[in-house]
Amino acid sequence: MTSLRWAIADGWTITRRDLIHWVRDPTQVIFGVLFTIMIALMFAYLFGGAMIVPGGGNYREFLVPGMFGMNMLFGIGATMEAVRKDIDRGVTDRFRSMPMSNSAVLLGRSLADMLNSTLVLLALVGCGLAIGWRPNNSVGETALAFALLLLVRYAFVWLGIYLGLVVKTPTVVQTLEFPVGFLxxxxxxxSTMPAWLGTIADWNPLSSTVAAIRELFGNPGWGGDSWVTQHAVLMAFVWPVVILAIFFPLAVRRYWRLSS
Structure with missing residues (x-):
């Protein structure tokens, strides 16, 4: 319990450090909010007329949950860049020399990124409501949908942290966000893709989350006959847990072997 208490205390100290940086230079947070809103408006008003909604439903109710999911993925690059920047500036080495919990620096980074992601998500929710999106199911199902979004985001944060510790040129990996997001x-x-590509898309963790939240919000979705599509809500929980179980220990282990 003492180790856990110090891990939480040290992690919160690092979180505050990152939040203070954002307060002093809010450009990244403001750009993230504006970019997300711009993409949502672009798809809603520029491309919306050309999109066919399954079952003839409201296109914006179909679009917005997908944008929620894409937003949870697109923060990986920023996480990687922040981790890599601390390493290159020697800040990480200084943290490692201090008497603090093994996971505190990475935990603080993940909590700060989650606060940022929650802010951007709230801005996107406001944008969605303004353009006509509505959750049509119960309050409990709506809350579960948002919980699944934040869960997959937290898993992606730890993937980004690990890649930031391993890859020396984060901008190269940032280019993978769009292919993963659009696949x-x-x-x-x-189902409109070639069979092999459609199977990959079905088993994309992002697909499970988007399908699950569309179902929970009561918004239109694509449907599908595959097992993973039929159990979207279950897989929207399983995928993030698996990603966390893999990349959390890998990130902590890599952090303490940076100089080896």
Whole structure:
């Protein structure tokens, strides 16, 4: 319990450090909010007329949950860049020389990124409500949908932290966000893709989250006959847990072997 208490206390100290940086230079946070809103408006008003909604439903109710999911993925690059920047500036080495919990620096980074992601998500929710999106199911199902979004985001944060510790040029890996994001069920039904590509899209963790929240919000979705599509809510929980179980220990282990 003492170790856990110090891990939480040290982690919160690092979180405050990152938040203070954002307060002093809010450019990244403001740009993230504005970019997310711009993409949502662009798809809603520029491309919306060309999109066919499954079952003839409201296109914006179909679009917005997909944008929620894409937003949870697109923060990986920023996380990687922040981790890499601390390493290159020697800040990480200084933290490692201090008497603090093994996971505190990485835990603080993940909590700060989650606060940032929650802010951007709230801005996107406000944008969605303004353009006509509505959750049509119960309050409990709506809350579960948002919980699944934040869960997959936290898993992606730890993937980004690990990649930031391993990859020396984060900008190269940042280019993978768009292929991974678009190789999903966000804008196109996997059933319209070649069979092998559609299978990959179905088993994309992002696809499970987007399908699950569309179901929980009561918004239109693509449907599908595959097992993973039929159990979207279950897989929207399983995928993030698996990602966390893999990349959390890998990140902590890599952090303490940076100089080896």
């Amino acid at each position: 999903a069920n966000v804008f196109v039904a996997p």
